[in-house]
Amino acid sequence: MADPLLEIEGLSKAFGAVVACDAVTLSLREGEVHAMIGPNGAGKTTLLGQLTGEIRPDAGRIRFAGEDVTGLPEHARAGRGLARSFQVTSLFSRFTALDNVALAVQAQAGHSFRFWRPAARETALVAPARAALARVGLAERADVPAAALAHGEQRQLEIAMALASGPRLLLLDEPTAGMGHEDSGRMIALLSALKAEGRMTILLIEHDMDVVFALADRITVLVYGQTIATGVPEEIRANSEVRRAYLGEEAAA
Amino acid sequence: MARPVVTRLVLWGALVLLLALPPLVQGLGADFAVGVATRVLIFALVGVSLNLILGYGGMVSFGHAAFFGAGAYVVAILAQHDTQGEPLVTWPIVIDGTQSALIAWPAAMVVSALLALVIGLIALRTSGLYFIMITLAFAQMLYFLFISLRAYGGEDGLSLFARSAAGPLDLADDVHFYYLVLGFVLLALWIKRRLVASRFGRALRGIRDNERRMQALGFPTFRYKLAAFVMAGAVAGLSGALIANQTEFVSPSFLDWQRSGEILVIVILGGMGRVYGPVAGAVAFLLLEEVLSAWTDHWMLVLGPILVLVVLFAKGGIWSLIERGETTDG
Numbered sequence: 001m002a003d004p005l006l007e008i009e010g011l012s013k014a015f016g017a018v019v020a021c022d023a024v025t026l027s028l029r030e031g032e033v034h035a036m037i038g039p040n041g042a043g044k045t046t047l048l049g050q051l052t053g054e055i056r057p058d059a060g061r062i063r064f065a066g067e068d069v070t071g072l073p074e075h076a077r078a079g080r081g082l083a084r085s086f087q088v089t090s091l092f093s094r095f096t097a098l099d100n101v102a103l104a105v106q107a108q109a110g111h112s113f114r115f116w117r118p119a120a121r122e123t124a125l126v127a128p129a130r131a132a133l134a135r136v137g138l139a140e141r142a143d144v145p146a147a148a149l150a151h152g153e154q155r156q157l158e159i160a161m162a163l164a165s166g167p168r169l170l171l172l173d174e175p176t177a178g179m180g181h182e183d184s185g186r187m188i189a190l191l192s193a194l195k196a197e198g199r200m201t202i203l204l205i206e207h208d209m210d211v212v213f214a215l216a217d218r219i220t221v222l223v224y225g226q227t228i229a230t231g232v233p234e235e236i237r238a239n240s241e242v243r244r245a246y247l248g249e250e251a252a253a
Numbered sequence: 254m255a256r257p258v259v260t261r262l263v264l265w266g267a268l269v270l271l272l273a274l275p276p277l278v279q280g281l282g283a284d285f286a287v288g289v290a291t292r293v294l295i296f297a298l299v300g301v302s303l304n305l306i307l308g309y310g311g312m313v314s315f316g317h318a319a320f321f322g323a324g325a326y327v328v329a330i331l332a333q334h335d336t337q338g339e340p341l342v343t344w345p346i347v348i349d350g351t352q353s354a355l356i357a358w359p360a361a362m363v364v365s366a367l368l369a370l371v372i373g374l375i376a377l378r379t380s381g382l383y384f385i386m387i388t389l390a391f392a393q394m395l396y397f398l399f400i401s402l403r404a405y406g407g408e409d410g411l412s413l414f415a416r417s418a419a420g421p422l423d424l425a426d427d428v429h430f431y432y433l434v435l436g437f438v439l440l441a442l443w444i445k446r447r448l449v450a451s452r453f454g455r456a457l458r459g460i461r462d463n464e465r466r467m468q469a470l471g472f473p474t475f476r477y478k479l480a481a482f483v484m485a486g487a488v489a490g491l492s493g494a495l496i497a498n499q500t501e502f503v504s505p506s507f508l509d510w511q512r513s514g515e516i517l518v519i520v521i522l523g524g525m526g527r528v529y530g531p532v533a534g535a536v537a538f539l540l541l542e543e544v545l546s547a548w549t550d551h552w553m554l555v556l557g558p559i560l561v562l563v564v565l566f567a568k569g570g571i572w573s574l575i576e577r578g579e580t581t582d583g
Contacts, residue, residue, distance in 0.1 A: 052469060078471030086469075092462045094579075103459050107471040112456040113480065119452045165471065 005030045011060030020046040022225035033202045035212040038222035083167035085158040087174045093147035101129035104164035132164040152183030260576045275428045287427045300519040300531025302488035308525035311461030315385045316392030320486040322508025324361035324493025329411045329503040354417035361494035362487040369486025399505040410504025524570030526579035533571040
């Protein structure tokens with residue numbers, strides 16, 4: 001089998017007495033959609049933060065595409081093809097949808113010490129941005145300021161920005177958070193389409209089991225900072241420990 | 254996007270008025286007004302420089318007078334060494350004083366830029382209130398440094414023997430000086446419009462709106478902020494060189510915290526994130542000062558409420574009454 005795209009080894013992080021991440025070991029295969037589930041406070045977002053470089057781990061290593069990135073700052077990891085979407089929508093609210101994505105393209109298009117040419121007229125920035133908007137179905141809304149978009153559209157824009165950089169690994173932090181049934185259905189369709197393209201590996205952090213079971217190739221369950229199981233959806237469904245720790249709540253409901 | 258007609262009219266009207274101002278006021282027998290207008294334009298220029306980091310970069314610098322004052326002192330100190338015939342530095346190389354604008358003014362920009370580089374390297378590691386405090390602290394350090402420099406007049410300041418020599422231009426002539434300053438302001442506005450619409454300008458505005466997201470996208474934000482801070486420092490240094498020539502006098506009061514506050518007020522009053530805002534702000538602020546201070550020493554009593562009204566009802570400053578939204582087109 002090919003080398004894994006992302007390898008996490010013994011990753012630990014404590015905030016005071018709270019161990020948010022306890023010797024987590026995980027590897028992601030190239031091209032798979034890997035879901036990470038777990039109850040609130042299981043340390044999912046802390047793990048994600050360590051992957052992007054926002055949070056420094058206390059111990060452990062992260063290898064991405066064969067390179068140790070544990071000590072790299074956030075922007076350097078993004079430059080190597082690691083993109084994320086935020087759980088709480090984090091956009092440039094005064095910029096239009098198109099300019100939001102164009103900024104994401106610009107981030108990967110070399111340095112920005114270019115002082116003279118109007119960026120709005122640079123095809124190298126605008127064309128990929130329009131393409132990314134079209135991929136998530138927002139082509140019509142290109143000139144609307146991000147703040148004026150509906151919640152579901154803002155989440156789609158988040159994905160477009162992550163796509164714009166042409167990432168190898170996409171980290172999605174609860175892409176359907178706060179969405180109604182209809183919006184969430186549209187997001188699942190969008191993510192399925194991306195998965196079908198097969199160009200990216202996706203790590204999906206998600207609460208909504210419908211989303212997880214609709215998309216994931218493999219699932220890892222995180223409880224109190226520890227991985228208690230990793231496997232294909234059927235294995236996870238059948239795992240008694242998982243049922244007790246997590247799925248039980250849903251089964252009872 | 255095309256500019257609205259009103260904005261175009263205001264801009265062209267202002268340009269014509271500024272170009273025609275010297276003969277106009279001289280015809281009215283109000284020659285002193287040329288000096289006042291020059292002063293307004295110099296403060297507009299320093300406002301334009303602060304607006305780059307405040308309005309487009311979200312960096313609330315409360316120490317902008319440090320760069321302004323440093324630029325003024327560079328011109329004055331070089332001129333003093335020249336008139337006294339003593340070199341500024343004798344080791345390792347001899348640097349003589351000078352009264353040439355071609356040397357002294359770029360020197361003012363370089364010194365202010367380097368100062369901004371050093372202050373920025375430290376201050377930009379903080380943000381929010383801490384950034385305000387640390388820029389203020391640096392400016393005050395410089396203020397007390399110049400107070401203690403007896404050789405350069407200490408608290409009393411330093412007089413210039415004459416305005417800088419600028420080739421064919423006779424800067425002693427107020428009209429020549431006015432047009433030169435106007436030229437600098439127009440040049441700065443043109444460069445700034447290009448700058449804010451460029452990739453660099455977009456990155457800067459992105460950092461202002463959401464720095465965390467910019468980092469996640471892959472922007473090394475610190476270096477862009479630092480670059481903007483240094484550019485703003487250099488232009489403030491040029492403004493300082495101009496004000497030293499305008500008043501033919503410099504003193505530590507050029508770089509105290511009240512001066513930093515005035516520059517902030519000019520930008521906020523005129524409109525943050527509006528290219529032409531600081532010009533409107535400088536006109537409003539200095540003319541109010543001119544008119545009100547003739548009437549009462551406590552003119553700040555009137556300015557205060559006006560500022561409160563602007564902040565409450567015209568969040569984008571005076572310029573937002575003319576043009577909606579920030580200036581971002583090329």
